[in-house]
Amino acid sequence: MSTVTAPAGPTVHPAGDNLLEITDLVKHFPIKSGSLLGRTVGQVRAVDGVTLSVRRGRTLGLVGESGCGKSTLARVVTALQPATSGSIKLNGTELTTLRSGQMRGLRRQVQMVFQDPYGSLNPRRRVGSILGEPYAIHDGPKGKDRQQAVQQLLERVGLSSDHYNRFPTEFSGGQRQRLGIARALALRPELVVCDEPVSALDVSIQAQVLNLLEDLQDEFGLTYLFIAHDLSVVRHVSDEVAVMYLGKIVERGPVESLYSRPRHPYTNALLSAVPDPSAAAQRGTSTRIVLTGDVPSPAAPPSGCRFHTRCPKAQDLCSQEEPLLRPTPEDPEHVFACHYPVAAGEPLSIGTWSESAQAAVPRRAPSPARTSITKNREGSA
Numbered sequence: 001m002s003t004v005t006a007p008a009g010p011t012v013h014p015a016g017d018n019l020l021e022i023t024d025l026v027k028h029f030p031i032k033s034g035s036l037l038g039r040t041v042g043q044v045r046a047v048d049g050v051t052l053s054v055r056r057g058r059t060l061g062l063v064g065e066s067g068c069g070k071s072t073l074a075r076v077v078t079a080l081q082p083a084t085s086g087s088i089k090l091n092g093t094e095l096t097t098l099r100s101g102q103m104r105g106l107r108r109q110v111q112m113v114f115q116d117p118y119g120s121l122n123p124r125r126r127v128g129s130i131l132g133e134p135y136a137i138h139d140g141p142k143g144k145d146r147q148q149a150v151q152q153l154l155e156r157v158g159l160s161s162d163h164y165n166r167f168p169t170e171f172s173g174g175q176r177q178r179l180g181i182a183r184a185l186a187l188r189p190e191l192v193v194c195d196e197p198v199s200a201l202d203v204s205i206q207a208q209v210l211n212l213l214e215d216l217q218d219e220f221g222l223t224y225l226f227i228a229h230d231l232s233v234v235r236h237v238s239d240e241v242a243v244m245y246l247g248k249i250v251e252r253g254p255v256e257s258l259y260s261r262p263r264h265p266y267t268n269a270l271l272s273a274v275p276d277p278s279a280a281a282q283r284g285t286s287t288r289i290v291l292t293g294d295v296p297s298p299a300a301p302p303s304g305c306r307f308h309t310r311c312p313k314a315q316d317l318c319s320q321e322e323p324l325l326r327p328t329p330e331d332p333e334h335v336f337a338c339h340y341p342v343a344a345g346e347p348l349s350i351g352t353w354s355e356s357a358q359a360a361v362p363r364r365a366p367s368p369a370r371t372s373i374t375k376n377r378e379g380s381a
């Protein structure tokens with residue numbers, strides 16, 4: 001058997017330390033005039049001062065409406081695009097100043113799973129060639145050893161070693177996403193950035209892929225930055241959740257605290273849009289907050305709190321002064337940026353994963369890592 005195969009077991013690190021630390025991260029895209037000289041006439045402020053951290057072996061969910069900058073953040077963290085400014089540290093190493101030669105090492109440590117399993121795999125290449133490529137680029141096993149490594153990866157993600165000679169077009173959507181996950185795992189990364197990895201899949205297939213991601217996390221000690229529109233999916237997989245609006249984080253916190261007691265009206269509105277009659281009944285309300293209008297352009301974001309143009313609670317101050325992130329009284333790890341936060345008892349329904357997905361694959365018991373987070377929180381409360 002090959003010695004370099006699927007990812008090895010997790011390295012033991014001090015509990016609770018941060019694998020990824022993002023500080024004041026900015027990614028602006030210049031808007032060019034139509035003239036020949038192509039002068040810069042403005043900036044799309046896709047990511048505009050984001051500070052986040054992800055604990056080793058845990059999952060940070062990132063949610064927000066379309067266009068709020070989630071994928072841009074993912075691309076900058078995985079060095080597919082350079083940052084405009086700010087800091088990204090992985091294991092304490094600054095990534096934004098790495099030279100191209102040093103990027104090779106980073107590529108081993110940080111991998112991405114993309115939303116579109118159809119578009120992210122070359123249809124003209126066989127599975128063996130697609131999954132063997134990371135080994136070819138990074139001086140991994142060769143020849144028969146490489147084939148064995150790829151076949152073990154295939155089996156680990158729930159496919160068959162016989163799939164080695166197939167083309168991506170011969171797989172279903174869920175199977176292709178398993179291929180995408182296998183490719184991401186080939187180099188034994190520490191951080192996997194999942195950008196909407198199940199959005200293109202049927203609900204029952206979503207559940208299987210999510211459970212695979214969780215199993216792989218437990219087995220290999222992976223750390224995930226997990227991006228999704230669907231708050232119920234994010235709740236299912238995350239230890240902590242960050243809510244993004246127009247390039248900024250407006251609320252962040254441990255999953256239970258944020259979902260049961262959101263403070264930012266934007267989080268509240270997103271949660272209220274997730275259908276969950278039982279939770280609504282429990283709280284004696286089935287009120288849904290409807291967010292009207294589109295997300296404003298990130299080329300000209302509103303003054304003060306960027307959400308004020310759509311916020312049901314906005315007052316004069318909100319357009320004048322940008323609220324800073326501050327902790328909730330109950331939990332210092334739960335922070336929000338709002339002048340007039342949601343009070344207890346305001347209309348809210350708690351999101352859960354859709355019923356059909358739950359029926360297909362029930363939620364697992366918390367992993368030891370997640371349990372210890374809960375214990376820590378209880379201990380500090």
Ligand SMILES: Nc1ncnc2c1ncn2[C@@H]1O[C@H](COP(=O)(O)OP(=O)(O)OP(=O)(O)O)[C@@H](O)[C@H]1O
Pocket residue numbers: 029044045046064065066067068069070071072073229298
């Ligand atoms: N290369 C680029 N050049 C110019 N603008 C860009 C570029 N990439 C992204 N943007 C803009 O940045 C903003 C954020 O885009 P991004 O794709 O990060 O959003 P998102 O939150 O991932 O949305 P979705 O949920 O639809 O995937 C959008 O206004 C988008 O048009």
Ligand SMILES: [Mg+2]
Pocket residue numbers: 070071072195
């Ligand atoms: Mg996106």
